[in-house]
Amino acid sequence: MTAQEARPAGQLGVVLRLGTAQTLAWASSYYLPALLAAPLAAELGMPVTQVFGAFTLALVISALIGPRAGRAIDRHGGRAVLRVTNGLFAIGLGALGLAQTEWQVWAAWAVIGLAMGSGLYDAAFAALVRLYPVSARNAITGITLIAGFASTVGWPLTQWGIGTLGWRGTCLGWATLHLVIGLPLHSLLPRGRVETAPPLQAAAPSDAGPSAPLSASHATAGNGVAVVLAAVFAIAWFTSTAMAAHLPLLLLQAQGLSASAALGVAMLVGPAQVAGRLLEFGFLRRAHPLLSSRFATAGHPIGVALLALGGPLGGWLFAVMHGMGNGILTIAKGTLPLVVFGAAGYGERQGWLMAPARVSQAFAPVLFGLAMAHWGGHALWLTAGLGLLALALLQGLALRMAHDRRAASVAVTTPPPDAPV
Incomplete structure (x- = not known):
């Protein structure tokens, strides 16, 4: 263990x-x-x-x-x-x-x-x-x-x-x-630290490997990474709050469901969120949080596509995909910064990373309501596009991490030019 x-x-x-x-x-x-x-x-x-x-x-x-x-x-x-x-x-x-x-x-x-x-x-x-x-x-x-x-x-x-x-x-x-x-x-919470924080690792973890703090170079040169994470979380919480405020009416407009059927579909989001968290706990907890985060950000765009193509079943599929993705992202917003930056200064950093998300969350119902007034059910393509943008940002971060990991490996295994042969 x-x-x-x-x-x-x-x-x-x-x-x-x-x-x-x-x-x-x-x-x-x-x-x-x-x-x-x-x-x-x-x-x-x-x-x-x-x-x-x-x-x-x-x-x-x-x-x-x-x-x-x-x-x-x-x-x-x-x-x-x-x-x-x-x-x-x-x-x-x-x-x-x-x-x-x-x-x-x-x-x-x-x-x-x-x-x-x-x-x-x-x-x-x-x-x-x-x-x-x-x-x-x-x-x-x-x-x-x-x-x-x-x-x-x-x-x-x-x-x-x-x-x-x-x-x-x-x-x-x-x-x-x-x-x-x-x-x-x-x-009744403990007064002091229960565990001792480990030192930063010498190399970044693999994309699918267990969670561990990234190297010091990542932590100190992480302003760009912090901006990426803040943007991803802002997108995720904009979409989550917009759906929480407008989903029943949105389903009425997009699929022509009855009011009771739309409410029933919307109520499926909560259990789907819990199912997503169980999935993260059972099958994804040994994966790097960056992998589960990309899986989660893809949930809403896939759900929108299924809603457009799936007919009467599409609404249920959308609720499941959106809810599961949102449930996993709730965990990822806590675990991904921990893996990327480590435990030192976590609370303050988390506050800064989530500040844009809370602002976007505050204005999401109004802004998405305006989008619905102009585009009706087609407003979902706006949040789907934002979800794809978040996925692209996370994919770029994964590629950067993989590049830095390979560079660190080469630096360790390659002897200096003046080393004896």
């Missing part, structure tokens, strides 16, 4: 605690406006678009705070930072539940944005990498498997809360859960 495959004592418990806390965080923030916006807007007499505008503000703030939160986790560990985010979530959700005016709604979402930027996946991944710099990849996958059900758990709970407690009581209920469940879970 390699160091990558070994599971440190107590890691399973950490994964379960963080996974549960992430489920709570996602359910009470990212997945909240879909059901809360309408009753909130109706009671306060504000347009629903203003509620989603406040949510967009939260996403932009999360992008701005991400690098600073990552740096804090690098220095102080995830336990300290994530406990603070439970307080921020509680304050923001509590303020939202008590809001009486439009500006108070915007202010509440601004606080929730601070919590999202320092308390969602990127922060949890950074916390894991600081605890387990050697074996973090499997732990990251475990968290995404658990929190992949955030919408499955969150939407029914929010709907039940609105029906029984009202939207204000629902917000206050989510705030309370952060204090009575989220805070204790984060308080």
